[in-house]
Amino acid sequence: MIRWIQQPLMWVRAYTTSIAYLPSLLATLYITLGLLSVLPAGLLDPSSLPGSDLLKALTFKEHDTPRTLLAALVGGLISLMVFSFTMVMSVLTQAGAQFSHKLLLGLVTERHHQLVLGHYLGSLLFLLINLMVPNEGDAPTLWRSLAVYLGVLMMVNCLGMFIYFIHQASQSVQINAVARRLAGRTRASLSRLRERNRGNGYSDREVTRNDDHCQLLRARRRGYVQQVDFAALRALAIEHDMVVHLDFALGAFIVSGMPLMRIEWPNGLPQDLPQGSSAGDELDEAQQAELIKKLRAALGYLDGESVDDLHEHGLTQLMEVAIKALSPGINDPGTARLCLHQLTELLSERMLLPSCNCCVDDQKRVRVSWAMESFDSLLYRSISPILHYGRNDLSICLALLELLKTLSLLGAEPGHIALLQQHADKVVDAILAQADFEIDQRFIEQSLKAGHHQLSLPSTPW
Structure with a gap:
């Protein structure tokens, strides 16, 4: 039953997040107006209305006049639509070449683009209805x-x-707007995760698993698993007195046949659930099948990366935009520095985010566990590629060092400072390698001394 309910909900979500959502609603409104406008004659008598002389003057006297006007409007609107969406393709081509192709879907599905498309299509349909009905x-x-x-x-x-x-359209492809929009979506994803982690039933602890008491559930489809209904899994685990261990990291690409989750039972059974084994003495085959369906239905598959569901994708996309800007074909370090500024704020929020890797019941027993990417791994994936591609650009190296200085002021744990110090040592090595002349050395020395931080940086490296 849950699967039959979930599938329509997924269709509704796909429709509301697609480019056809607002245009179809507006087109329906315009079609309704068009049908009302061709109602049978005689609904309005100019002589019985206020201002009858003006209304008589507005009434066309010949059949050909309104048809000619409507035909001209239809031709002009079609030309306007062709020009507008030719410009859309040009904008998307530019955005894909300069930033990242992952951002194209977000540009196409923006609400203001959908509004324009909806008004164009609706107006064209209204005019065609009036032109076709004699x-x-x-x-x-x-x-x-x-x-x-x-x-x-x-x-x-x-x-x-x-x-x-x-x-x-001209504003949407500017790097300021692109980075701000991507950072805003990532920040919203972090806020939702923070609110979820603060709720009852979520905890951060070391989870042990007895594989001898676990049964394996394998994937039956492919895709990126970025949505997990932890509340539903927790309720199922409590109901059947089991522990659900997810065998994948959120956002990972799953292929058919890959281990998906392990079900730990108090008296563990060795067979796998999909092969029709018993899931406990109290469950018959029908109940087993229903349990498997409910476990699978708690996972949401997507065909691409969703920043709204996982903040890690937003950080990764900002990093990709930065290294794309550092490529020889584009050579735009200013864009890379702007992405680093956004990464500074997002990484600081992620560093202070309380982590949760399991759901617990009212007795604080673990019911659902999953692997959560650590801040150490996320920081490395976010800034190491930028250092690799921009290590010969002094401005990029100094921007990376400034990012690490800022994070050191916000680090609440000693482990964070030690981690940031290791990254700072790599950045400082790249900076010192560019001090070929005395003027470079003087500028680098001033930059190393500047600002407040908790890192150990060489004050006089020469």
């Missing part, structure tokens, strides 16, 4: 005449949306 009588009615004027207003609105679209 007028009745010798001359257009007031109702149909007002519909044509409404179509003109829609075209004016599309012109305004076109100007708005040009502004937003």
Whole structure:
């Protein structure tokens, strides 16, 4: 039952996060207006309404006039749409070449882009409906005449949306906007993780596992597992008096047949759950199958990296944008430094984040456990590639050293300071390797002394 409920929810989420979400809603609204505008004639009599003289003047006298106007509006709107989305492809090509192809989906699915597309499509459908449905009588009615004027207003609105679209498209590919948007999504993901870890039932402790009492559940599909319903797994573990050990790291790519999770029972059975073994003396085959379905349904598969679900992907993408900017073909160290500034704030939040690697019941017994990437690993993956590609650029090395200095002021544990010191030693070695002249040595010495920090840096390295 859970699987049948979860699948429609996944479809709804895919629809609401796709580029077709807002355009389809707006198009439906415009189609409704178009159908109302071609209602049978006689709904409005100009002589019975206030300002009848003005309304009579607005009513078209010939059939060909509104049709010609509508045809001109349709042709102009199609040309406007072609030009707009040619510009979209140009913007996406530029963004993919300069930053990272992982960012393209986020640029396409932005709400303001969807709004523009929805107004374009809706206005075109409204005009086509009025153009295709013939007028009745010798001359257009007031109702149909007002519909044509409404179509003109829609075209004016599309012109305004076109100007708005040009502004937003040009702003969306600037590195400041790209880095700010990516950092904002990562920060929101960190905030959700922080709130989750503060809730009851989550803990950080050393988890032991007796493999002799574990049964293996293997994956049946491929994809990136980035969403796990820990509350559902915890409830199942409590209900059946078992412990669920996830065999993968969140965000890892899972292939079919790969070990997915291990179910630890008090009296452990050696067979694997998918092969139809007993999951306990109290469970029959139907109950076993239902339990397996519920365990699998708690995992959410995606086809790509989702920053909204895992903050690690946001840090990785910022790192990739930085090293892409340091490539010889682009050679833009300013973009790399901007990414390092965003990484400084995000890593500081991650360093202070209380970690959780298990769910516990009311008696504080572990019910669900998983592997969580340590801050040590995340810091290394975030800054080591940047140092590798930018070690010959003094500005990049100094920016990395500034990042480590800032983190040292926020480090709440002695282990953090020791870790940051090891990275600082690598960065300092890269900096000293560039001190070929006296002026370089003087500048580097001043930079090493600058700022407040808790690192041990050489004050006079010469």
